[in-house]
Amino acid sequence: MKAVVFHGPKKVAVEERPVPKLQDPKDIIVKVQATALCGSELHVFRGHQPSPTDFIMGHEFVGTVVQAGSEVKSVSPGDKVVTPFTVSCMECFYCTHGSSARCSKCLLFGSAALDGGQAEYVRIPYADGTVLKAPAEINDRALVLMADIFPTGYFGAKNAFGMLQPQQEASEATVVVIGCGPVGLCAIVSALEYRPRHLFAVDSVPSRLELARQLGAEPLNFAEGKEKMTQRVKDVTEGRGADAVIEVVGLSPALRTAFDLLRPFGVISSIGVHNAEIPWSGNEAYGKNLRIQMGRCPVRSIFPEALPVLAKNQEKFSFMFDKIMRLTEAVEGYDLFDQMKVQKVVFQP
Template sequence: MQAVVFDGPFNIVVKERPKPVIIDPTDAILKVEIAGICGSELHMYRGHQETTTGHIMGHEFVGVIESVGSGVQRFKVGQKVMSIFSPMCMQCWFCQHGYTNRCVNGIPFGTKLLDGGQSEYVRVPYADSTLEFIPPEVPDEMMIIMCDIFPTGYYGAMKATLEESVIVCLGCGPVGLCAVMTAVVLGVGTVYAVDSVEDRLEAAREMGAKTLKLGTDDIPAIIKSVTDGRGADAIVESVGNKSGMRLAVDLVRPCGVISSIGFHQSDLPYTGLEAYSKNLDINMGRAAVRPVFGESLKVFADNLDKFSSFITHRIPLSEAPKGYEVFEKHQARKVILLL
């Protein structure tokens, strides 16, 4: 089969790879029809994430079930499904307590430990809990957004939502825009969106946020002026780098909330004393998608019109290297690969 393979920083290639087979009874094999390129993959693409080479990329995909293991009960051959970005066993202590983001058996797709779905076929472990049906009111290609970025943005905004609050969403990439829309829909008092790319800021404005541009606006001064000097009640940080987290700590008020869903790769740019002195409530890390999937899907489906221009590039799998290039250069909001 044809597959998109990571061969090193800025080196994505399409290669022939063996078609996957059922290994465990809980597996399913999908024939992939649509795959997405996610912003978190740019960390690997840019060489910022420590990893090996040779694995198949991709953790956002929609397809048709080609075969299932003997232990799969929810799904049958021929059904159209989408996949959550990381398998979940639903049997370990963490899954049983709602922390599916920390499943001890859940290895994210598109890593050196589990090949991803930017390929003609993909093996899905724990299919019963990792796959989901596609509701009739949502087009197949839009369900790519539900594989990772919308539930993650929803999770980040949900953790930061306070009544009559001022929330600042740092980063207006795909996940950041999903957080912006969630905060607006959940009725936050005022939502500010921060980025340096004008196209992204325009998208945030269309979703109902007030926008601030990095390098142009005096963001700390503006946030202080609209909060009587306190600072923002909550920050959703989706950038995943030191400057983004530093700005989050600077902008948030004492006893405020920082919800960081960015894929951080380095040490943190603030001290324990700073966090202590502000009594910060900091929630960091991978989103627990399974517990919020149903409620986030409803919000997404009810607001599909706001995502009409979200997918900007639809290209064949064979042109995946070009897709990574334009996405890395901020020339695309969302890139999907068609098979």
């Protein structure tokens, strides 16, 4: 089969690889119908996140079951499924407490630990706890968003609003989303479900800021200067700063900007993949009474909550599917996405 293989920073190749086989009675084999390129994969592609090589990329994919192990009960050959980007058993402490991202059996698709879905076929361990049948309320194109980026954006918004102080209604809140790539735009749509008083979107790419505006956020271009951006947030909050900031970028300067825009006792909900040091001191955090939630979205756990929000808003995301490419064009697709020339890339094997 054809597969996209990682060979080091800025080096991917489409190669012939063996079709995966069942290795355990809990496994399934899925024929991939669509597989998307995620912004978090750019951390590996760009070399920001040190990684081994020679594995198949891809953790956002949908497809059809072609083989099922003898212990698999939830799906059968012929079923169309969507796969969250990490393996989960749905039996351990973390899975049974809404934290499937840290399942005791957790493996990340598209890593040295487990080949991913940017291929014609993919093996899925612990299928009963990992995959879900394609829900009828989501169209075929939008379904791939439920593998990662929409639940992740939803998770960022849920944490931001859920951690507001009890005395504050969501409708009174001023919230900032930093990063208007695909996940950031999903966070914007999710945040708007809470009807905040003000919702700002921060980026430097004009096309992304325009999409944020169309979705309902007020755009702030940080290329025009941090002072201007900070002043606008203070203008609508009587000088306090934002009640919550959703940080999506995964880079230290973005996290620092989130901290600087925040009021005392404010919330940072960070869903970006970070590899650098935290850009503030303990004394600074103490002085602001910082409250923060960071980390990976538990897609399998949060799927039932996020699904109706995407179903309601799925037509707003048509721009995500402007660049559909053959899997054999993956090298070009990575370059386009790396250079931010497209919002999203979806490959079809």
